[in-house]
Amino acid sequence: MTRPLAIFGGTFDPVHLGHLSVAWEASELLDAEVRLMPASVPPHRPAPIASAAQRVAMLRAALQKQSRLSLDTRELARTGPSYTIDTLLELRAEQGDRPLLLLIGADAFAGLPSWHRWRELFDVAHIGVLSRPGVDAALPEVLEQEAASRRVVDPAMLHALPAGKVIELAVTPLEISATRVRELLAEGRDPRYLLPCGLFDDPAVLAPYRNA
Template sequence: MSSRPLAIFGGTFDPIHIGHLSVAWEAAELLDAEVRLMPANVPPHRPAPLASAAERVAMLRVALAGQSRLALDARELGREGPSYTIDTLRELRDEQGERPLVLLLGADAFAGLPGWHRWRELFDCAHIGVLSRPGVDAVLPEALAREAASRRVDDVAALRTASCGKLIELAVTPLEVSATRIRELLAEGRDPRYLLPGGLFDDPALLQPYRR
């Protein structure tokens, strides 16, 4: 198996910011993969987004313009109810056949994986790439540590030898950018100019959901 992997990077993207784009881009380079940013409809583990689905898609389209490494996949926005990752991965597996799939997760999100819906089944559909800080090891719950022990690989080439089931840590450059803080700044009438993709400031309507 030598297909180029398809990696999925999910989130509310409320709004999409440079921290999201930076780690997604680095992961795409490290994996030599196509990376799709996938906005969640109703996230099970956090409050509902402030911006509507259509507004978040509009921001993502602007943010991703002018490059071809990162793409938008809005399928979860058309699904009613909570956006369970296992449902999305099963759908992608049916579409992609034996192509390697990689679910990209931040280290904190990965450590909380046992709280996810049918979390063990995620490995039946995809590899997991943990976006980690260089030199920082997360403490994992015992059940997750046991599940992960036999799945760890160090070489990204190993992800091309199977369609799913492996775990790899990807050392990326984390940017301390908070979507919550960005929303606060916008609500105060300020412009977080270098925390958001520049194109979002070209159309005032794009950031209107966060203005008071």
């Protein structure tokens, strides 16, 4: 039984408490190390406003004074789109047979068939679907067929296998939008209780959005 390594990716433009709360809760539910992994060039959304260095600075500030969540910047060093399968293959080569988990929201999971080489993801990692309690997302038939035999409910099962399972994690959603946070900052307002406290310690950290 090996403690899994879970990856939680995103643009984190900026990182906010909604990101951190679900990553923390998933870490507790799974008894896993969770790494936040900022994307360089996200294939499915516009380029971030903040630079890679600025987003890393925000994440470092947000992750201070705790040991459950950490930062992995490998995708920022890669040129071209940040394809998840490439990242997971790289991690698999590093981690051997250690269980790997990809943490994604229920909406993103429903769109998995549009991802680059999506079927191969199950060969390299488990998938943890972050869902709202009591809310079921409809899946396309091709994904439902792929996931049906892979579903498990006991997180301990993921500790014994390196990859291949799907588990639903009912987490507490915080209705925080990075888009809205950027709007507030651009208006000169102070989204004090939407962002981690560490982001307010250095005024330069949030400067990209105040000057947008």
